[in-house]
Amino acid sequence: MVNLNKHPENPEEAILKAASEIFIEKGFDGARMQEIADKAGLNKALLHYYYRSKDKLFRAVFNKVFQRLMDGLVSVFEENMPVFDTIRIFFKEHQEVLITYRHLPVFILNELQRDPNIVVDMFNTSRLKKVRNTFFHRIEKEKQEGIIRQSIQPMELFINILSLSVFPYAAKPLITSFIGIDESAFFDMMEARKDGLADFVIQSIKA
Amino acid sequence: MVNLNKHPENPEEAILKAASEIFIEKGFDGARMQEIADKAGLNKALLHYYYRSKDKLFRAVFNKVFQRLMDGLVSVFEENMPVFDTIRIFFKEHQEVLITYRHLPVFILNELQRDPNIVVDMFNTSRLKKVRNTFFHRIEKEKQEGIIRQSIQPMELFINILSLSVFPYAAKPLITSFIGIDESAFFDMMEARKDGLADFVIQSIKA
DNA sequence: GTCTATATTGGGATAGAC
């Protein structure tokens, strides 16, 4: 589960922590206020006292975990360094993020499909602007320098990298049952895959 | 929405069709038997008459749409032809499948995360066996022939191709809000991306 | 602020007429 607050001292944080775990595991519709209260060691009435409604509590949770995941996945692209380095570091670090936040990708994708209005607009656009100014800019520069192939589109490369990184974790139950391996074997496989992924991408884009 | 039965003549099929649309859109927990009945033009009692319980109705739906999506995505890999051709044809056809079944990937990934026990085991293993005997076998052969790089792992390549193909559609709400485009612009972007994706992969694996 | 008790609606499931 996601550890949002290591040691919540006040009820408000304890509720948010418990709610995060339950919502991420069961989704908005599957989550029960009673279960959240139990996990927080409090009673239902307090959830409403602090967050008014299930819906408002959910939004608080969603915004928080969404930003967490984005921080974990996107921050590398905001550093200004050679593109190949960015890619290698990203794939080296992404596994840790995705293991820590196991269920987050599917949770976010699903809730966004259920209700596209929950997106945190401000965050998205400002975040992408930063990626544009660093990673995308760097790609164009290295295309000029003859390091990267001319035909490479920054946005598509970005989407490709995220796809290769995130999808296998989202599809973990499918993959494990397909191949007939258990969870730990799956994570071993992902671990072994890291370097290969960077090679896979770099091989594609180098001039 | 997914059109499972064009013109359902009998109630049983009408229910399954309506249930598919509702379950895929709202998930198991978010779906309402009443809404399914309304959409099918029948009453709740009939749903229970034909399918006993919400859970059983859901399983009937899930098994069906799961197999549909797999057919659409995996069948190309079961044809015996040069690997590069397989890849090009797959990316050429995948868009159509994923537009037709828009919400299916997230639906399936989410329900599998919610309850990993719903996997249809028999189907998976037999299906993968076929892919192994054709696509995987072909990769090994072309490695011998010096067409494909020695370091390429068939299973990982397979996962990579599916990731590149499916993830952007699963993350559609995120991508559109990120870039600030609408649905139709998104599909245009995906359409334009097809050829580039095949190039992206082939560039990576060719010797 | 924190609890217990309760109001109230929603929704899966069934009984029973036709």
Next chain:
DNA sequence: GTCTATCCCAATATAGAC
């Protein structure tokens, strides 16, 4: 087989004592 009416539990939300 198909309907209406109803049962009954579950779940969000609130009232009110402390």
